[in-house]
Amino acid sequence: MLKKSFVGLFIPQFEYQLLPTRLPEPEKVTASKTVTLYHPKKSDQKAPSSLRVGNTVKTGQKISLYADDPAYVIASAGGTISAISPHTGDFGKTYSAVAIDIDKNKTLDDQFAAQCQSPTLANTLEYLAFTPGNPPLAMLAASENPVKTIVITGVDSDLLVGTRQYITKTRLADLKGGIKILKQISGVERVILVTARDALQGFGHIGADGKSIDTIYPAALPQMIMKNVLGEIVPAGKSCEDLGVCFMSVEAVVSIGSAYESGQIPVRKILTLITKQENQRIIETTIGTPIRDILSAYDVTINEADRIIFGGPMRGSAVYSLDQPVLPDTDAILVLDRAKAAYTSDYPCINCGNCVRACPAQIAVNMLVRLLEAGHYQEAADSYDLYSCIECGLCSYVCVSKIPIFQYIRLAKYELNRAKTAEATDA
Amino acid sequence: MLEQKKLIVSHAPFWHSGSRVTERSYHTMLAALPAVIAGIVYYGVPVIGVISLSVASAMLWELAINKVMKKAPTIGDGSAALTGLLLAMLLPATMPWWAVVTGTFVAVVVGKQIFGGIGSNAFNPVALAVAIMMISWKDLFDFNGMLLNYDFNFTAVYPLTAVKNFGTSAIESFSVGDLMMGRQMGAIGSTFGLGLIIGGIYLMIRGFIRWEISLTFIAGVYLTALLFNIVDPVRFAGPGFHIFTGYTLVGAFFLATDDSSSPVWFVPMLVYGAAGGIMTVLIRNIGAYVDGVILAILVINLIHPLLDKIRPKALGKVV
Numbered sequence: 001m002l003k004k005s006f007v008g009l010f011i012p013q014f015e016y017q018l019l020p021t022r023l024p025e026p027e028k029v030t031a032s033k034t035v036t037l038y039h040p041k042k043s044d045q046k047a048p049s050s051l052r053v054g055n056t057v058k059t060g061q062k063i064s065l066y067a068d069d070p071a072y073v074i075a076s077a078g079g080t081i082s083a084i085s086p087h088t089g090d091f092g093k094t095y096s097a098v099a100i101d102i103d104k105n106k107t108l109d110d111q112f113a114a115q116c117q118s119p120t121l122a123n124t125l126e127y128l129a130f131t132p133g134n135p136p137l138a139m140l141a142a143s144e145n146p147v148k149t150i151v152i153t154g155v156d157s158d159l160l161v162g163t164r165q166y167i168t169k170t171r172l173a174d175l176k177g178g179i180k181i182l183k184q185i186s187g188v189e190r191v192i193l194v195t196a197r198d199a200l201q202g203f204g205h206i207g208a209d210g211k212s213i214d215t216i217y218p219a220a221l222p223q224m225i226m227k228n229v230l231g232e233i234v235p236a237g238k239s240c241e242d243l244g245v246c247f248m249s250v251e252a253v254v255s256i257g258s259a260y261e262s263g264q265i266p267v268r269k270i271l272t273l274i275t276k277q278e279n280q281r282i283i284e285t286t287i288g289t290p291i292r293d294i295l296s297a298y299d300v301t302i303n304e305a306d307r308i309i310f311g312g313p314m315r316g317s318a319v320y321s322l323d324q325p326v327l328p329d330t331d332a333i334l335v336l337d338r339a340k341a342a343y344t345s346d347y348p349c350i351n352c353g354n355c356v357r358a359c360p361a362q363i364a365v366n367m368l369v370r371l372l373e374a375g376h377y378q379e380a381a382d383s384y385d386l387y388s389c390i391e392c393g394l395c396s397y398v399c400v401s402k403i404p405i406f407q408y409i410r411l412a413k414y415e416l417n418r419a420k421t422a423e424a425t426d427a
Numbered sequence: 428m429l430e431q432k433k434l435i436v437s438h439a440p441f442w443h444s445g446s447r448v449t450e451r452s453y454h455t456m457l458a459a460l461p462a463v464i465a466g467i468v469y470y471g472v473p474v475i476g477v478i479s480l481s482v483a484s485a486m487l488w489e490l491a492i493n494k495v496m497k498k499a500p501t502i503g504d505g506s507a508a509l510t511g512l513l514l515a516m517l518l519p520a521t522m523p524w525w526a527v528v529t530g531t532f533v534a535v536v537v538g539k540q541i542f543g544g545i546g547s548n549a550f551n552p553v554a555l556a557v558a559i560m561m562i563s564w565k566d567l568f569d570f571n572g573m574l575l576n577y578d579f580n581f582t583a584v585y586p587l588t589a590v591k592n593f594g595t596s597a598i599e600s601f602s603v604g605d606l607m608m609g610r611q612m613g614a615i616g617s618t619f620g621l622g623l624i625i626g627g628i629y630l631m632i633r634g635f636i637r638w639e640i641s642l643t644f645i646a647g648v649y650l651t652a653l654l655f656n657i658v659d660p661v662r663f664a665g666p667g668f669h670i671f672t673g674y675t676l677v678g679a680f681f682l683a684t685d686d687s688s689s690p691v692w693f694v695p696m697l698v699y700g701a702a703g704g705i706m707t708v709l710i711r712n713i714g715a716y717v718d719g720v721i722l723a724i725l726v727i728n729l730i731h732p733l734l735d736k737i738r739p740k741a742l743g744k745v746v
Contacts, residue, residue, distance in 0.1 A: 223742065236743040302432045309441055318436040338435065342443035347504075350448060350546040353637065353691030361742035364735070366691055385741035393440035400446045401546070407438040 014217035014314075016155065017280075018196055019165050026166070026270055026284035029297045031102060035288030036325040037073040037130075038087060038095040039065050055081050057100060058109040060265045062127060065096055074130045076267035076287040079103035090317050091414050100288070113263035119256075121185040128259055132269040132287065133251030134329040139241055140186045148244035149230070150188050152179070152208060152253050154195040155220040158312025161332040162272045164250050166282050168195060171254045172206070178257030179207040182248075193250075194225055217314070218360055218392035222247050237387040249329070272332040274312075275300055276340075285326055291333060292322040300335055307341050309334040314393040347401040349373075355395035355405060361388045365395045365405060372408040377416050386412055448545070451635050451686075452505025456512050458630045459681060461622030463516060466615035470520035470577070474615050477522050478515040485511030485531040492540040506545045510534050513553045513681055516616025517674060517721075519573035526567055530556045551685040554678075554724045561721065570612050581610040586672045587717045590664045598664060606671035613673065620671040627680030636684035639696035640703075644679040645670060647704020655712050663712050674720035675707065682720070688728040695734035703727040 051065055057075040064072040065084075079102045087097040116123045125137045140147055152175075154168035168175070179191055193208040197215050211229045213219045223234050226245065234240055240247055255266045273281045273294060285294060291308060302308070302322070309316040310330050326333075355365035363385045371380040380386040389409050396406040467474045489507035493500045502508070514530050537559075538552030539545065561568045570585035577583070582600045589597040601611060609619035617623070631638040648669050655663035669675060674682070683689065683703050690699050703723050710719025 227742070234743050235745045236741065238743070302434070304432050305435050306432070307435050307437065307441060309439075311439075313442045314440040316439055316441065318434070318438070318441070320434055320436045322432075322434075334441070336441055341435070341437065341441055344437070347448060348544065348546040350451075351687040351689075351691065352451070353686075354446070354634075356691045362739045363741045364692075364738055367735075385744055388741035388743050390742065397440050397442055398444050398446070400448055400451060402443060402447075404438060406440060410438075 014159055016159065016196060016215045016217060016220065017162065018215065019162050019169065023166060023170055024282070026282045029283050029285040029289065029294050031077065031286050031289040032293050034079075034082060034099050034101055034290070035077045035286055036290065036323070037063070037076065037098045037100070037288045038089070038325070038327060039063065039073045039098055040071040041065070041086070041094050041096045042069070051081065051084070051098075053081050053083060056103070057081065058107045060112065060267060061109040062111065063098060065098075072130060073098065074127075074265050074267060074287075075100060075109070077102045078105075078107055078109075091410075108264065112259070112265050116260070116263075119181045119185050119260050124181075124185060124256060127265055128256055130287075130328055131252070131255035131259065131266050132328055133249040133253070133255050135248055135252035135256060136246060139246050140188075145241060146244060147186060147188055147241075147246040149190045149192065150182060150186070150246045150248055151222075151225060151230070151240075152191065152193045152248050152250050153220065153222075153225070154193055154250040155213060156272075156312070156331060157218070157220045157222075158315050158332065159217055160272070160274050160278065160280060160334065161312045162280055162282060163270050163331040165196060166272075167254055167270055168193075168250050171258075174254040174257035174261065175250065176206050176257070177261055178253035178255070181256055181260055182253060183207070188246075192229065194220075194229060218390065218394070221390050221392060223390040224360065236385060237381075249331075251331075269326055269328065269330065271326065271330055273298065274332060274334040276306075276335050276337045287328055288325045290323050290325055291319070294326070294333065295322065295335070302335070303338065305338040307336040307338065309336060314397070315391065342397075343402065344396075344404040344407075345402040347403070349403060350401055352400050354398040354400060358394040358398045360392060360394070361385070361390050363388050369395075369403055369405050369408060372405075372412050373403075377412040380412055381416060386416075389413075448504045448506070452509045454633060454635050455630060455681070456505070456509050458626030458635075459512055459516060459616060461625055462616040462619045462677070463512070465609045465619030465622050466516070466520070469579075469609060469618065470574075470615060474520045476524075477518055477520060477527055477615060478512065480524055480527045481515035481518070481531055482508050482511035484528045485514065485535050488532050488535040489540065492536050496540070498544075501544060504545065506539075507535055510539070510552050513616075513677075514556055516677055516681075517553065517557050517614045519568070519570055520615055521573050521576075522567060526560065526564060530560050533559050546687045548685075548687050550725055550728045551682050551688050553685075554682050554721050554728070557721050558725055561716075570614070574612050579612070581605065583612060585612045585717075586668070587711065590668070591711070591717055594662050595660060595664050598668060601668070603667040603671060606668065611672065614677075617674050617677040620676050623676040623680060627676070630680060630684075636680065637689070637691075637696055639693060640684050640689055640700040641679045643697045643700030644683050644704045644707075645675070647701040648675055648679075648707055649704070651705045651708035652712075655708065669708055669711065673711070673718040678703070678707070678720035678724055682724050683727065685728075688731060690731050690735040692735055692738045695731070695737050698737070699727050699731060699734050702730070 059078040061075045062072050079100045082101045083099040085097050087095040112127045129137050156164045191208040193210050195212050197212045222240050226232050226234050258266050268284050269287050270284050273283050307318050309318050351366050368384040393406045486502045486507045489502045534552040534556035538555040539548045542548045607620040611618050630636040649666040652666040652669040656665045690696050706723035707719040
């Protein structure tokens, strides 16, 4: 962890770590007994009807709990469904957690192979939305806001994470295939592959426009890529999709490529395990594997009040249970000793200005946080650039008073969005 | 074994740079020490009394107001102690005890806690307290009168009063080197210019104060004093004299840089500091008061929220 240096005149800068040129094979970790899949669920949906506890599923089978809802998950391991329970994620997102007891006699589901001889947008949407990397296929299919550019991110947005870099370097054939299929099914001509500065070699034949970015955090966040690579600034309150740019993790493209190449829906996820000593290991595991299995495979001891984080140290989210499964977009698992984790305080802002100097979006964070602390979210959005925030977390990192500024910002955005949705439903 | 362990769920980021409010206060006090020690050397034991009483009473006032307002005690952050120390540095060595206690009351209670505590004060608490005391008890801030019983081995006259009343001829005995080494009459912690500069540089390098404010404050004093000096060298002293006398350096490094009453953006900081420096010399040279630093700082504190509106456009800001 980077601490403030003795010379405090300059704000500390984080560098993304580059992986070495020679890469080992990912270490394989298998789920011991069960895998759990989070099926998206609207909060008003009742218990599922189409699938019951006790049903058997095959590896790669599509599980759709509600007939009227296009959401689905892909069974990452064959076996018997042992439980379906509600689960609430961050910011009130609701899921049905489908637990599958693994049956060792693996049978592979052949529905995808049978129905998808040639790639089309419809059948990718039908089968590949739950593959490793979570390809945002619905975005490509949305008709009201056509995608003009696809940006494939071969860089990890958070620190210490090496997953996407690793995949960019090791899965070139599938990446190339995936790009070809993407172009074909979406009709988008402009595909950009973003890599780290020194890693831009050997991507000439890949079918995408190779671009490299700076290695200083937060250069790999979508808004910064928009600004520095595409030369477009995302207006406050708009998203990259609104400008017709679709961001896709390199793993998602590789998943699409390998699915059509092999005729099997990929169910294994590459991720970075960051241990308490900040050692990184690239791991390959089945989607839905509980964290417990991964940690015990590496003899990571967990003490009371430690933290386990999905994602990196700056933007990740902490989980509360070792039973939490690996999700299709879990790029990293960070284990943090309680002595090393940052604690927040309820101390007031002393107006030291560190956040203002650290902010890559030039937001007057010192004023913003005063409004957010008081709950004046709308005013914060109107006068103090709440929606310009690119969510890098540097303000909280440098805060002398240890105010959870980043969390205040995310909460404010969430609350404003909720109010807006409620108004729209009322009207 | 893994089963029973409870994890803590908190929000991103999970790292912190490690800076703390307490650290800022104590390092600022550390940076003030050279000047304070010089004060003890020049003015003797009474200085220790004034400083101790000032620091102690400031902390007690803070504790008392915490109790009255039913809030958690905040004296641990060092902010009250720093206020007490800075206030003592601006007082003459022979300040009576009741004035010190009143001063810390004004600084801590009226200047800071009434506004909501640390981070909420509109004015620098120390500058506010000294301004109120200067107006209330003019004699206590007449350094010539207060330090009458001392026997110095340098010209025993408060340089700013001398130049105000008699022009530059009265300060010929002061060389800039003497002034810098503290061989002049004045407040406890404001005469030893070299010590203040060392402390200021330390604070700037460590990032505890914002260098933009301090440097432009001094530049403002320098340029304005230089212009006055060029126009009328008989009446107005030169820039070196103005920088090393009175409260200029303690103001530039310790008072104007108070976090909550100063701007945070680059251009506003430059304007803020420069305005403070210019106002200081204007008050000294053509105003009614002998030293203008305190009032100049209150004026720039007043305009700081407006100055902070000058800021770059946020990323993606439309309009």
